[in-house]
Amino acid sequence: QVQLQQWGAGLLKPSETLSLTCAVYGGSFSGYSWSWIRQPPGRGLEWIGEINHSGSADYNPSLKSRVTILVDTSKNQFSLKLSSVTAADTAVYYCARGSSVLVGYFHYYMDVWGKGTTVTVSS
Amino acid sequence: SSELTQDPTVSVALGQTVRITCQGDSLRSYSATWYQQKPGQAPLLVFYGKNNRPSGIPDRFSGSSSGNTASLTITGAQAEDEADYYCNSRDSSGNHWVFGGGTKLTVL
Numbered sequence: 380q381v382q383l384q385q386w387g388a389g390l391l392k393p394s395e396t397l398s399l400t401c402a403v404y405g406g407s408f409s410g411y412s413w414s415w416i417r418q419p420p421g422r423g424l425e426w427i428g429e430i431n432h433s434g435s436a437d438y439n440p441s442l443k444s445r446v447t448i449l450v451d452t453s454k455n456q457f458s459l460k461l462s463s464v465t466a467a468d469t470a471v472y473y474c475a476r477g478s479s480v481l482v483g484y485f486h487y488y489m490d491v492w493g494k495g496t497t498v499t500v501s502s
Numbered sequence: 503s504s505e506l507t508q509d510p511t512v513s514v515a516l517g518q519t520v521r522i523t524c525q526g527d528s529l530r531s532y533s534a535t536w537y538q539q540k541p542g543q544a545p546l547l548v549f550y551g552k553n554n555r556p557s558g559i560p561d562r563f564s565g566s567s568s569g570n571t572a573s574l575t576i577t578g579a580q581a582e583d584e585a586d587y588y589c590n591s592r593d594s595s596g597n598h599w600v601f602g603g604g605t606k607l608t609v610l
Binding site for chain 1: 532533535544545546547551552554556588590591592597598599600602603604
């Protein structure tokens, strides 16, 4: 049973850098994509970015200038850094595993999620 | 386009059938995936692909698609199905994920 355990600072001041880590337990790290998603209070889900085991990352264009996602395959971990945070970055941040299945064509889905980390940005 | 559109709220009487829809250009190229989220919890995968339910998801959850619209159908809705439901897919470029705005399902 694959589990994702995430951690990081929960209270930041404006202009600081958000830093979160997600560890993968009980399963392979390769062959999947690893995403960060966030959810502001009372609002919907927003994809932040993803990385694969080889370190190739893609980001939401709306956040790309401030986001870095890195992978540490030796520890089966991946991390998120979001710079210059503001109150608008206050949200629950989730890590998730992206999988795919080939039935005619590839179908993509996020099948394992971390429990979420609440990050508050306040002066 | 990188947008998926969902109705903000949907209601259903206990035991009846409800359909939650998701529209977007990317759905012409990529299948929709559906997640259930209850207050204070992480999203839970409930349906993906052409006809796939993860282990433990009741068979009253099913999915379908046509053109740029995907649907999640709950046949015989139960009180425990009251939740927010999100669709997502790869965007039209295939390089990114995109989420719908979510549908709050109320079971009356």
